Amino acid sequence: MAEETSNQEPTLVEQWLEEQREWQKTTLAYLDSIVRDEEFLTHLGNAMRGSLLAGKPYPTPVPPAASAPESDFADRLDQLLFAVRELQGQVADLRMTLDEIRAGQDKAATGADPAAGAADEGGGSNAARQADR
Amino acid sequence: MTFAVDERELESLIEVSRRSRAKLERLHEVLTTPGHYGAGATPAQVVYSENKLRLLRLVDDGGQPRNGPPVLFIPAPVSRYFILDLMPDRSFAGYVAAAGFDVYIADFGVPTREDRFCDLAYYVDGLIRRSVRTICRTSGVDEVGIVGYCLGGTLALLYSALHPETVARLALLTTTVDGDVEGGIAWVAHRMGLEGESYEQPRLVPAIEVKSWFEMLSPGSNSVLGRVSDLWDRLDDPPERLRDVRTMASWVDDVVPAPGRLLAEMYSQFGPGRNGLMKGEAAVGNRPVDIGNVTMPVLSVSAARDTISPPEGVDAIGSIVPQAEIVRLRGGHVGIVAGRAAAGLWPRVVEFLGNGKDSGDRADG
Numbered sequence: 001m002a003e004e005t006s007n008q009e010p011t012l013v014e015q016w017l018e019e020q021r022e023w024q025k026t027t028l029a030y031l032d033s034i035v036r037d038e039e040f041l042t043h044l045g046n047a048m049r050g051s052l053l054a055g056k057p058y059p060t061p062v063p064p065a066a067s068a069p070e071s072d073f074a075d076r077l078d079q080l081l082f083a084v085r086e087l088q089g090q091v092a093d094l095r096m097t098l099d100e101i102r103a104g105q106d107k108a109a110t111g112a113d114p115a116a117g118a119a120d121e122g123g124g125s126n127a128a129r130q131a132d133r
Numbered sequence: 134m135t136f137a138v139d140e141r142e143l144e145s146l147i148e149v150s151r152r153s154r155a156k157l158e159r160l161h162e163v164l165t166t167p168g169h170y171g172a173g174a175t176p177a178q179v180v181y182s183e184n185k186l187r188l189l190r191l192v193d194d195g196g197q198p199r200n201g202p203p204v205l206f207i208p209a210p211v212s213r214y215f216i217l218d219l220m221p222d223r224s225f226a227g228y229v230a231a232a233g234f235d236v237y238i239a240d241f242g243v244p245t246r247e248d249r250f251c252d253l254a255y256y257v258d259g260l261i262r263r264s265v266r267t268i269c270r271t272s273g274v275d276e277v278g279i280v281g282y283c284l285g286g287t288l289a290l291l292y293s294a295l296h297p298e299t300v301a302r303l304a305l306l307t308t309t310v311d312g313d314v315e316g317g318i319a320w321v322a323h324r325m326g327l328e329g330e331s332y333e334q335p336r337l338v339p340a341i342e343v344k345s346w347f348e349m350l351s352p353g354s355n356s357v358l359g360r361v362s363d364l365w366d367r368l369d370d371p372p373e374r375l376r377d378v379r380t381m382a383s384w385v386d387d388v389v390p391a392p393g394r395l396l397a398e399m400y401s402q403f404g405p406g407r408n409g410l411m412k413g414e415a416a417v418g419n420r421p422v423d424i425g426n427v428t429m430p431v432l433s434v435s436a437a438r439d440t441i442s443p444p445e446g447v448d449a450i451g452s453i454v455p456q457a458e459i460v461r462l463r464g465g466h467v468g469i470v471a472g473r474a475a476a477g478l479w480p481r482v483v484e485f486l487g488n489g490k491d492s493g494d495r496a497d498g
Contacts, residue, residue, distance in 0.1 A: 012143050019150050026154055029161055043164045046386075050360025052163065052379035053386035059341040069246065081247040085184045089259045092183055096266050 156368035163375045173218035173238070175227040181267040185242030188264045190271065191218075191230040201233035202301065203268050204278040204486055207285035210256060211343055211391045214240040216384045217282060219471045220377075225479055229280075232483045235272050239264050239285075243389045249337040251392040253399070254418030257291045265292075265299050276301040278486045282470060283307050283442060287403065290410070290427065291417055297426045304432040304482050307442040307466050310453065312408045314446030318346045323405040330400065335393030344388040350440040381471070411453060424453045431457040432485040434469065434478060441466040458485070 010018065033040040039055070046058045069075040173189065176196065181188040192198050206226050208214040217238060218226040230236040239261065244251065268277050278301050281289030286308025293300045309317060322329060330338065367378060402409040402416070409415040415422040431454050435447035450457045460481060464474025 012140060012147065015147050016143060019147055019154070022154055023150070026157055026161070029158075033161065033165055037165070040164060047160060047164065047364065048361070049357055050362075050364045051386045052364070052375070052382040054168070054379060054383045056387065058386060059339075059344055059388060061341055062339045078247040079250065082250040085247070086255070086259070089183055089255075089263060092181075092263055093266075096263070096270065099270070 156365065159368050159372060159375065162372055163379055166372070166376060168220075168376055168380060173215045173226075173240075174221045174224045175218050175230060177218075177238070180237070180271055181264060183260060183263060185244060185248065186260045186264070187240040187242065188267055189214075189238045189240055191226060191236040191238070193230075199230055199233055199235045201235055202278060202486070203235040203237060203272040203274055204229060204280060205264060205268055206236065206238040207261065207279060207281040207289045208239065208241070209282060209284035210241040210244075210288070210395065211284060211389060213384055213387050213389060214238055216467065216471050219384065220380055223377075223380075223471060223475070225470050225475065225482075228479045229483055229486065232487070234278070234483075234486060237264070237268050237277075244337060244392050245390075246337050249335040249393045252332075252394045252418070253288075253291065253402075254420075256288050256395065257417045258295065258420075261288060261292045262296060265296070269299065275299070278302045278304070280304040280482060280486075281306065281308060283466070284399070287399070287410075290424070291415065291422055293429065294415075294422045294424050294426045295417060295420065297428060300429050302430045302432075302486055302488070303427065304434070304485055305447075305450065306434045306470060306478070306482075307436055307439055307447055308433065308450075309403075309442045309446040310410045311446040311449035312403045312405055313411070314443050314449065315405075316443035317441055317446065318350065319400060319404040321346060321349045322400070329404070330393040330397040332394055332397040332401070335397060338391040338393050338396060340388045340390045343391050344386070347388070347441065381467075384471075385467070411449065413453075427454050428456070430485070430488070432482065433457050433459050434481070435459075435461045436464050436466055436469045436474070437461055438464060438468075439466040 030044075034044070042057050043052075043054060046053045049058045051058050069078055175191045176194065177189040177191050178196075178198075179187045180190045190198055206214075206217050206229075208217055218224045221227065226236050226238055241256075241260070265277055265279075269275060276299050279289045279293065281287070281304070283306070286305040287310075289303060290305060290308065290310070293303050312319060330336070367375065370378070401407060402414075407414075410424065413424060415424070431450070433447060433450045433454075435442070435444035437444055439447070444461055448459050448461065451459050462469050462474055462477045462481075464472060464477070468474040469478045
């Protein structure tokens with residue numbers, strides 16, 4: 001008898017009211033996530049733009065200053081900074097060459113196996129070729 | 134006052150309400166589940182860094198590098214590197230590492246305003262050359278295998294022509310060499326009559342603009358309404374499938390700004406009507422590039438449904454690098470490296486890199 005009672009289909013109005021309660025739960029779950037996780041709003045904003053991109057906002061137009069400098073001074077500063085980056089690379093090249101020369105000398109001094117030496121110190125047979133780059 | 138409620142109307146209203154709520158609940162679940170979003174999936178060590186570049190060396194679960202032949206992955210500098218290492222079970226680089234190779238990935242990072250001056254020489258003769266030097270030192274070898282993807286393949290090809298003695302084998306994935314074959318981003322700009330970027334006065338091309346070029350190649354994807362409607366439809370998919378979609382979205386929608394000088398140089402050398410690679414007129418900085426120096430084994434893979442790098446423009450490498458093995462796979466530009474079509478690519482590349490030799494501590498790939 002109890003089974004018969006539980007199988008009774010709720011009326012449409014009851015279903016509608018139940019549906020409204022479920023919507024309240026869904027809304028609360030969203031609100032809860034917004035409060036608990038700062039990134040959730042970003043993710044929700046991305047979804048509202050049709051993207052599931054995580055961790056950052058969907059790309060939007062940037063102010064012109066972010067892509068090109070507004071003044072000569074800023075432009076020269078950028079050029080200077082880039083020149084420093086290039087120098088950084090050249091210094092790294094020099095350091096690698098020095099390491100390779102040093103490794104080559106160590107190997108010559110100890111008569112070690114070239115392959116093992118290269119693995120330990122770096123690039124033995126490469127050293128001469130790399131040195132003039 | 135009375136409300137006349139049609140029963141069928143209410144029934145369908147309840148059904149629509151249930152379906153919509155289910156979609157929003159699924160969206161909530163996906164948005165609150167952590168995943169591999171925006172970073173590589175395989176454990177890695179940074180073995181060299183310079184400006185925004187990080188040279189990553191993949192390691193095993195115990196933090197140890199593999200002892201097989203070294204392989205350098207070069208992604209396109211206008212997108213994020215982790216498409217090559219997307220998820221634990223969907224990582225191209227991870228698959229190659231699991232086959233025993235000592236895998237390195239060049240993560241070019243996200244350029245900032247001063248990086249708008251970066252040109253071909255900065256990438257090819259600077260970042261890539263020093264990365265290869267570092268790998269040779271670290272792995273104790275004289276030459277490395279290189280896998281270049283898209284524009285990263287163009288950089289890899291130029292590097293291999295300038296420094297062939299350091300490249301054991303070269304795999305180029307969806308890398309256009311014939312700029313006169315119609316299609317792809319360069320042709321969109323050409324057809325629109327755009328001037329292109331300025332070499333002398335370069336700008337940092339904003340990410341959203343780079344993204345809009347890709348979107349022009351897949352009509353509909355640049356409309357917010359189209360994207361929202363597509364996502365809404367997808368919310369019927371199972372959560373696991375949606376998490377995959379989210380992982381991919383975290384790459385597709387995370388486009389990086391591009392150095393204007395690099396784009397200007399590539400367009401003026403390799404774009405429609407210029408076609409410097411096919412004509413043998415390419416140069417890196419002041420150094421002319423002789424593609425004839427590329428004598429190492431080369432594998433070139435195109436994707437049949439590639440709208441970014443049209444397959445005919447990719448396969449054309451056969452006429453400038455005669456020994457190149459040319460393979461065309463089913464799938465699109467991204468699908469062949471990280472989608473369902475990747476099943477055709479990964480073993481092929483492992484086989485090519487290993488050339489039948491044991492790659493060391495070969496594991497179940």
